[in-house]
Amino acid sequence: MSLADVLLAVPRLSTRDAAPQFAAAGLPVFPCQPGGKRPLTHSGHLDACLDAEAISAWWQRWPQANIGMPTGPRSGIDVVDIDVKRDGTGFAAFHRAVNAGLLDGEIARVRTPSGGMHIYFPATAHAPQRCWQAASAHIDFRGAGGYVVVPPSVAVESNGVAAYRLFSLSAAQTRPIDARALREFVDPRPTPAPRDSSGAPSGELLAHWIGRLREGERNHGLFWAACRLSEVGVRADAIIDVLGPAAARIGLGEREIERTVYSACRHTSGGTGGVSIRSFSPWTHPASDRDMRRMPWGE
Template identity: 30%
Template sequence: MTAVLDLRAVALAAAARGWPVFPLRPGGKTPAIKRWPQLASTDDDRIHRWWNTNPRYNIAIATGPAGLHVIDLDASHMRPPATDFSEALARLTAVLASPIPATLTIATPAGWHLYYRAPEQPQLRCTIARIGHGIDSRGHGGYIVAPGSATPHGDYTIIDNRPVADLPDILIDRLTPPPPPAVPAVDWTSSTVARPDSYLAAILTSEADRVAHARLHLRNHSLFRAALVLGRLVAADEINEHHARIILTTAAQAHIGVEGFTAAEADRTISNGFRYSRARPRHLHR
């Protein structure tokens, strides 16, 4: 019974530090509630209600609202795999060519979490292997499993309980994505556009801009949605497919090579959008 009560206590303790929490499924790492980005909370009453529902809920911390950026060292995904924390940390500092400050550190079933205080700007999002193999991070848009949580593969345990350090500049630099390239101006009067005018140009520009500036976790959805919009115009002969594909491919270039997103994946998403929209032509009523 003590272990059960500890989960609630740990959630409340994290909230007391200003870290919004929410419940994960018992023994797991997936959210037990919908809309966790909006509902993660530091409110004691809400936390009590959640853990009254199921005292065995694991605990998640919403990293962005908590002002945290957490470096996730996954030993098995390093090349070669790291055998212990000292080796994993040495790999990180070698990749950075710089030491990093010691901070609150959690042992996880797969490796270790290093908690850092995130800068207000830039807002750093989650990354996968941007720094190196087996070195991920959790920031805005993500969450981490809090210490005290347990899974069939192991527990989350504090191994260094020192204060949370500021994220060092070297990591801020490595975790900041490059600005997306500007979407090149397109000649909307090109012969490839069946009925060129400002209304059509506005639609194409809006969809291209939405894709180019999509957030990391929404980029594929944004590209697919834009392909549906342009695909319906293709089906209505408002624009030819070749030109529509050029517009979307150009906009998607902002994401190629970022967190494993490939040109082939972008092309596949565009093709799927065009295919689904063929039966739903959109004629522009001017």
């Protein structure tokens, strides 16, 4: 039995009956909050398994639990997540990526309760691809270290309860997605820090750049910009004076701005713990496996 077979079989089943179907197909599962995405087990997606007894025990304890499936090498499935939110959707960027040939090789598409889409691709065990989020494009990638909620799970939306449901299966040959190429296409990396005529980072231009950041990019963007100024010797209080007003205009609070700037200054003064600050950007933030469990990679 394949993933496609399971997706065809489970729409009329309860999650309690569907979870063993995924496991029987070699797809590890774990329970999530009924009507939601939060894992119910202590270690979240790290607890996912194929063991029939463990799965039965979980759903005896939580009969209405949604089904979570880890992405990446553990399940052999990577997922592109097209978001639908109040401030926009990822479908425009998705269609551009399709036309560019970056989303060929899918296994299936699953409609999410919000009206978005999960697009399933085969993952490669020898070359795992990490999760990422492109907030401005409203497209996320769930690979190694992430998970998705799968059919027939449900979610509580503003217009009622809606289910994750199979939208389509591909008849074409499947192949892994190049997640890095997709990210560069929908969310190009920032250009080097703006500099003035002397070659030093320009506080004015950095502030202008911060003013264009969107939700999901703001903290990392301020941190990155503060690092650029701190690296050339600008003091924390002066960085706050230069970047603070722009950060406040995009919704960051005064204390949040101060914490972020002082954290950037500590990092650039030698407390990086081996992380290269010059390579840090709002789109590349290192995290340990333990940190990844706490980050919102599950959809």
